[in-house]
Amino acid sequence: MIRVDHVAGGAFVLLGIVVFAISGDLPFGTMSAPGAGMMPKLMAGLMMAFALVLIAGAGSSPALASIDWSDRTHAALVVAATAAATALYRPLGFLITMSLLIFSLLVVVERRNLVRAAAYSIGLTVFAYWLFGIALKSPLERGLLWF
């Protein structure tokens, strides 16, 4: 049976292999003159070693099927909304992007009332703009629409 630690350990072993593969051009140097590649390769090696220990003792970890993924839809929607907001942040600016982010989370993820969600998202974003952009003089993105 596949256990949680089999997958977790395997993922880190794979990551270690990738690190070794892409750090080929970094010189390891010598013990008396360590190079730029010494620390990454040492750490990738250590990481793989601990991952192998994890795999070796995986028998006592829970079965992979026992992981509760009931929150996956919520997580995927939040990630999608935040990714869209990150992509739009510079072109659209703070006010529009953040209003849209909060509105979409409330309506799409939380299924809240449209009017309340719109009022809450606009009100909150305007307050945050005043707090950060005006009161605390933190330069927020204005975007193409000059907001």
Added chain:
Amino acid sequence: METFDSLMLGFSVALRPDVLWYAFLGCVVGTLVGMLPGIGPLAGISILLPLTFGLDATKAIVMLAGIYYGSQYGGSTTSILLRIPGEAASVMTCIDGNAMAKKGRAGAALCIAAVGSFIAGTFGVVVLTLVAPPLASFALRFGPPEFTALLVLGLIFLAYMSTSSLPRTLLMAAFGLLLGTIGIDTMSGHFRFSFDLPELGDGIGIVPVAVGLFGLGEILATPSHQVTSEIPHPKLRELWPSRQEWRESAMPIARGSVLGFLIGIIPGSAHIISSFMSYALEKRVSKHPEEFGHGAVAGVAGPESANNAASTGAFVPMLALGIPTGPVTAVLIAALLIHGVPPGPTLVSDHPKVFWGFVASMYVGNLMLLALNLPLVGLFVNLLRVPYAYLYPLIIMFCVIGVYEVNHSIVDVWIMLIMGVVGYGLKKFGLDPAPLVLGLVISPLFEMSLRQSLLMSNGTWTIFFERPIAATLLAICLGLLALAALSHIRRRKDWRGRLAEAEAGDGH
């Protein structure tokens, strides 16, 4: 006498109206951060870090530290009233605090938690005042081999004290150390893993990683229907404990203060561990251990005092040695570095106003928190009534603003998002992200010390065993590894196993 004069200098800084205002702001935000489930002190400090860029170093560190120790006060409110730990260190308070609330003694439990936190926090600051300066003087003898050994000891200690297994913790620390190598190698000028992105030249910042792992990652794993908003509302007149309750809490507060401070100076998530150990100690010394779990006053007073004393104790190695004992102090070190004040042995001599102003502000901050947490508890509780569905979009917005404003870099926001997904995955697979953050922070210092040591010794590893301080530190490392191996062989469930069980049982 010299310490007293220096402390007076500190008070002359801490009692300035502008510094007082930022200490107050930190305490209020810390209380809120501690109370709200899903946002801990680390996320709170990371998100608000960019707001301190316009401040001088003293005000910045006073405000950020206020958030840290304020969150220890605030965490108890949610634990007692909702049986949900607002932050991890309050897990143990859930058990007896909530049982007291069910008996109609919520007010008394909140008062005992606040007074215990105040006494322990103040005790911690007094010892910090006395211990940190001589420790800093001693650390001036440290060279690269000693720093390398000290950082190794920190990681081993973290792994030993951690509730998850030694290989899991060290795996995450190695991953953090690896992430810390991204960017330009300061000794040779080589670009490492930057994939032609100029933003990665300076490496991965601690703020996007910490906010992603602990802020966004927590939100991803917490759908709103899992968070309750039915909360009792204690009245002001119900807050005063009875004479019997005061008597029962006196010694647990004293023991929790001493135990918490001692654990606090050890690397690891000390404030979490200290509350569990204090609970175990109180149960062991109690004449009525059967009352624990059913509303024992000592079960609230001890752990709450211990976690506050531990959060103060964690400042000792941070200020005196420049070594973080956990992810929160790691972010505080990053904050000081951003303001051009390197913490460590020279902090007391080079920046006395920052050091002593910070220490003095903690005396004032603890008083402020006592004043805030008792009369205003009803006001704070109202915030918990805001449905979580409306609260987490606000937190995500703060996460994005906070991360973006550090360097005005959209790459940092992408890193935060990736780290959020990584944090969610780590949580599912039972891997603790705290050692990752610690590894990321110490990575540059560790690599520099290690390579300088090897250069000094012409490539001979024995340099670490020839110098007495480094050899002693490494001997302690070996001792800890041997203890961990022994515990594994015996398969005995020690206090770490029981803490893991308690976290799993009450953490949801």
